[in-house]
Amino acid sequence: MPFEINAFVTTSTNGKFKETSRQVQELGEHEILVDLLASGICYTDCHYTGTEGLNLGHEPVGLVKELGSAVTNFSKGDYVGFSYLQSSCLTCDQCCAGDDLYCEKRVMYPGSGQNNGFSDTAIVDARFSYHIPKDIEPKHAAPLMCAGSTVFNALYSSNLSPTASVGIVGIGGLGHLALQFANKWGCHVTAISTNPSKKDEALSFGAHAYLSSKDFATPGFYDNAPKFDLILNTASVDLPYDDYIKLLKPKGQFLLIGLPSKSVNVDAFPFIGNELGMRGSLVGGRRAVRLMLEFVARHNIKPQVEEYPFTVQGLEDAFESCVNYKARYRAVIVKSSAN
Ligand SMILES: NC(=O)c1ccc[n+]([C@@H]2O[C@H](COP(=O)([O-])OP(=O)(O)OC[C@H]3O[C@@H](n4cnc5c(N)ncnc54)[C@H](OP(=O)(O)O)[C@@H]3O)[C@@H](O)[C@H]2O)c1
Ligand SMILES: [Zn+2]
Ligand SMILES: [Zn+2]
Numbered sequence: 001m002p003f004e005i006n007a008f009v010t011t012s013t014n015g016k017f018k019e020t021s022r023q024v025q026e027l028g029e030h031e032i033l034v035d036l037l038a039s040g041i042c043y044t045d046c047h048y049t050g051t052e053g054l055n056l057g058h059e060p061v062g063l064v065k066e067l068g069s070a071v072t073n074f075s076k077g078d079y080v081g082f083s084y085l086q087s088s089c090l091t092c093d094q095c096c097a098g099d100d101l102y103c104e105k106r107v108m109y110p111g112s113g114q115n116n117g118f119s120d121t122a123i124v125d126a127r128f129s130y131h132i133p134k135d136i137e138p139k140h141a142a143p144l145m146c147a148g149s150t151v152f153n154a155l156y157s158s159n160l161s162p163t164a165s166v167g168i169v170g171i172g173g174l175g176h177l178a179l180q181f182a183n184k185w186g187c188h189v190t191a192i193s194t195n196p197s198k199k200d201e202a203l204s205f206g207a208h209a210y211l212s213s214k215d216f217a218t219p220g221f222y223d224n225a226p227k228f229d230l231i232l233n234t235a236s237v238d239l240p241y242d243d244y245i246k247l248l249k250p251k252g253q254f255l256l257i258g259l260p261s262k263s264v265n266v267d268a269f270p271f272i273g274n275e276l277g278m279r280g281s282l283v284g285g286r287r288a289v290r291l292m293l294e295f296v297a298r299h300n301i302k303p304q305v306e307e308y309p310f311t312v313q314g315l316e317d318a319f320e321s322c323v324n325y326k327a328r329y330r331a332v333i334v335k336s337s338a339n
Contacts, residue, residue, distance in 0.1 A: 002026070003121070016049075017118070038060070057118035064080050065121065073126055085109075086124070086128055130289050152181055152288060153282070160187065160229075161229075170192075173322075176330075189207050211226065228247055233255060234257050
């Protein structure tokens, strides 16, 4: 039986969308048709607007509506989410080691640009989809699929000790979840932000301390500044990196998560003198997403969301909130049937 997919797609105007529909004749054997209930807007989506005809969104959750012939891990009606990694070869060394995220044949969001989260329904590979615990509401589950997975994976892949001191730079969609995860990890957590009006909420999310990056310029600031074993940079801008590197303890690590617009240039001497490290960190593969969902359910981690209707207008308003750094802390489009 053919399916009709109604999606919101980008137009040539930044932040503007239109509705389209297309027919799909049948599901591939490993595919599921998902009736979407909620979809978060990540800052990464903002990088793709202005190109005509893309169906965006990589924080979707919904209910399984139809199953391909070889699907064994889902049943109709199951609560499901999908994330940034859309498929991998499943047989290479990376895939066999659980590092499917780094498979040479991986397909990452936005993939074909046709089967993503700002859509009534989506067709996805069941092997790259996740069972969502039932007591997490769709609007709270959606931001976990990218923002939650990304910051969880960054902490998990850092082999973080619970005695570590962690700084989270940028208290937005990713950052406000990173505060919650790092607190539950047992670490001492500091929110590092450009916006002092976020201080109280940052503390309520689990930060033990708040540091304003505006204070970096105060004479003598670094004499008494706190020092971190790990800094997660989730700011969506180019930073004066050396100012942040000075906050690392010897052997400390700086993780690049927020996307810079140009090459990252840093002073090499602190890296050599104190054996510092800087590395990138990418969303999460299937193992990390599953562990993240288990961790969230156990520790009752909950994104703070701004809710918008699941309509073109709702999506445009949600985008505007995201792109202007107004969202507190994740804009999510939600179908009324999901509440
Ligand atoms: N590596 C990955 O796998 C991955 C995955 C998802 C997203 N990302 C990237 O991660 C970044 C964050 O995404 P998001 O959805 O969390 O975005 P977001 O909700 O907009 O948060 C970004 C935060 O950056 C901070 N910021 C804004 N302007 C700044 C400035 N001039 N100087 C310093 N900080 C500034 C703000 O925090 P304060 O107000 O607290 O300063 C803002 O809340 C984006 O670049 C996104 O593309 C990467
Ligand atoms: Zn994202
Ligand atoms: Zn592979």
